[in-house]
Amino acid sequence: MPRKLNLKKQFAQLMDLPPEAVINSALIKIVGNLEISISNHRGLVEYTTTAIRVASPQGVIAVSGAGLVIHYLSSDEIKVGGRITGVELQ
Numbered sequence: 001m002p003r004k005l006n007l008k009k010q011f012a013q014l015m016d017l018p019p020e021a022v023i024n025s026a027l028i029k030i031v032g033n034l035e036i037s038i039s040n041h042r043g044l045v046e047y048t049t050t051a052i053r054v055a056s057p058q059g060v061i062a063v064s065g066a067g068l069v070i071h072y073l074s075s076d077e078i079k080v081g082g083r084i085t086g087v088e089l090q
Contacts, residue, residue, distance in 0.1 A: 026056035028087065035071075036063055036087065037079040044078070052080055053090075060090040 027039040042055035047070065052063045068082035 024057050026058060026061060028061065030084070030087065033065075033084045035079065035081050036084055037072075037077060039077045041076065041078055044073070049082070052078075054078055056089075058089060062086075062088045062090055064088075 024040070026041060029037045029039075038054050038056070038061055040057065041061075042057065045053040045055050045060055047053075049068050050064065050066060052068055052070070054061045054063075063080055063084060064086040065082050065084040068080055068084075070078060071081050072079040
């Protein structure tokens with residue numbers, strides 16, 4: 001692990017902060033197969049009812065499913081509902 005990244009993780013632990021807040025990474029929360037939220041995203045790449053692709057610091061996060069709907073979208077968070085069948089980092 002690069003020294004700079006390790007120092008950031010140690011700082012996050014010391015300050016009792018979540019690691020994604022310090023190391024600039026996406027945070028993905030999945031609720032069953034019905035909902036997914038992605039924090040720290042970099043924008044919407046694609047949106048259909050069967051596929052949603054979101055840019056992140058690590059690459060593109062691809063969500064596949066049926067009846068996908070964006071419930072919430074802000075500059076740093078997106079929440080998607082529907083029947084989620086897959087999540088992939090591309």
